[in-house]
Amino acid sequence: MRHPMPARALKTLLTCALLGFTAFSQAQQVLRLTAIPDESPTELARKAAPLVKYLESRLAMKVEYTPVTDYAASVEALVNKKVDMAWFGGFTFVQAHVRSGGKVIPLVQREEDEKFKSVFISGDPTVQALADLKGKDVSFGSQSSTSGHLMPRHFLLQSRIDPDKDFRRVAYSGAHDATIAAVASGKVQAGALNISVWTKFVADGKVDTGKVRVIYTTPAYYDYNWTVHADMPVALRDKITQAMLALSRDTAEGKEVLEVQRATRFVPTRAENYKGIEAAARSAGLL
Structure with a gap:
C-alpha cells in the first residue's frame, strides 16, 4: 500500500x-x-x-x-x-x-556580408596582378579565416595559381591587421585580407597607399x-x-x-x- x-x-x-x-x-x-x-x-x-x-x-x-x-x-x-x-x-x-x-x-x-569581398595587397612594384605573385612570399591571415585565407585561396585556384606550389613561401599572419603590417614592412611581397579591414585602415590613415595598394579584389561571397x-x-x-x-x-x-x-x-x-x-x-x- x-x-x-x-x-x-x-x-x-x-x-x-x-x-x-x-x-x-x-x-x-x-x-x-x-x-x-x-x-x-x-x-x-x-x-x-x-x-x-x-x-x-x-x-x-x-x-x-x-x-x-x-x-x-x-x-x-x-x-x-x-x-x-x-x-x-x-x-x-x-x-x-x-x-x-x-x-x-x-x-x-x-x-x-551578403556580398563580402577580399583584397590582395602588395608593396612590391613588380606585383600588379595575381599572376605576378608566383615566386613571391605571400601572407594569408588565419588558416581558418574565410576572407583572409579560404576565399582568397579559392579564387587563386580558380585562376590556376596553387599557393603551395607557385608561391615561394606561404605565411599565416593570424589576423587581417597583421597581414597589412607584414606587407607594409616588406616581410612578404603580398597578402590577402578582408576588404572591410583594409577600407578601415585606409580611412584611418594607418596604411600608406602610396606604398601598399590593392592588386586584386575578389568576386563577392557570403x-x-x-x-x-x-x-x-x-x-x-x-x-x-x-x-x-x-x-x-x-x-x-x-x-x-x-x-x-x-x-x-x-x-x-x-x-x-x-x-x-x-x-x-x-x-x-x-x-
Missing part, C-alpha cells in the same frame, strides 16, 4: 525544486559572447563593448564578452556551449556546423554572421534576433553599435547561405 508523502517532506521537496529552478533561471541570466580573433584583442574588445551594452538593455540580462585565443577555440566554445553566441566568419560557421552535426544556427549577418547553439531556448533566440535587426543608424545607440561593427544594418541569415563556402573549403581540401 502506497503511503501519502508527509507534509514536511513534500514542502522540502518543493523548496528544493524551487531553489533548483531559481539557480537555473539565474544561470540563464548571462549571455556569453565570443568572436573569432581576426583582429587585435584591443580592437575586438572595442567592437564588442557597445554591442554588449545594447544587448543588456534589450534583453534585460547580463551579457559577457569572452575573447578566445584562435579561430578553432571560437568553434569549440560554441559547439561545447561554453558560450551562447559567436561572431563567426563563413568558414568558421561551416566548421562549427559540421563539428556540431548541424547543432548551430546562424541568426543575423551584416548587410555587407561571410560573417552571429551564430547561436541550437539548444538555446527559441524565445531567447528570437529576442536576440529582433534586437539585432532593430539596430538603426537613426539612433545614437544603434549608430554606435553599427559603426564599430562596420555594418549598415543587420539582416536575417540562414545556414543555406554558406553552402558555397563549404563547397570552396572542401574543394581546397580545408574541410
Whole structure:
C-alpha cells in the first residue's frame, strides 16, 4: 500500500525544486559572447563593448564578452556551449556546423556580408596582378579565416595559381591587421585580407597607399554572421534576433553599435547561405 508523502517532506521537496529552478533561471541570466580573433584583442574588445551594452538593455540580462585565443577555440566554445553566441566568419560557421552535426544556427549577418569581398595587397612594384605573385612570399591571415585565407585561396585556384606550389613561401599572419603590417614592412611581397579591414585602415590613415595598394579584389561571397547553439531556448533566440535587426543608424545607440561593427544594418541569415563556402573549403581540401 502506497503511503501519502508527509507534509514536511513534500514542502522540502518543493523548496528544493524551487531553489533548483531559481539557480537555473539565474544561470540563464548571462549571455556569453565570443568572436573569432581576426583582429587585435584591443580592437575586438572595442567592437564588442557597445554591442554588449545594447544587448543588456534589450534583453534585460547580463551579457559577457569572452575573447578566445584562435579561430578553432571560437568553434569549440560554441559547439561545447561554453558560450551562447559567436561572431563567426563563413568558414568558421561551416566548421562549427559540421563539428556540431548541424547543432548551430546562424541568426543575423551584416548587410555587407551578403556580398563580402577580399583584397590582395602588395608593396612590391613588380606585383600588379595575381599572376605576378608566383615566386613571391605571400601572407594569408588565419588558416581558418574565410576572407583572409579560404576565399582568397579559392579564387587563386580558380585562376590556376596553387599557393603551395607557385608561391615561394606561404605565411599565416593570424589576423587581417597583421597581414597589412607584414606587407607594409616588406616581410612578404603580398597578402590577402578582408576588404572591410583594409577600407578601415585606409580611412584611418594607418596604411600608406602610396606604398601598399590593392592588386586584386575578389568576386563577392557570403561571410560573417552571429551564430547561436541550437539548444538555446527559441524565445531567447528570437529576442536576440529582433534586437539585432532593430539596430538603426537613426539612433545614437544603434549608430554606435553599427559603426564599430562596420555594418549598415543587420539582416536575417540562414545556414543555406554558406553552402558555397563549404563547397570552396572542401574543394581546397580545408574541410
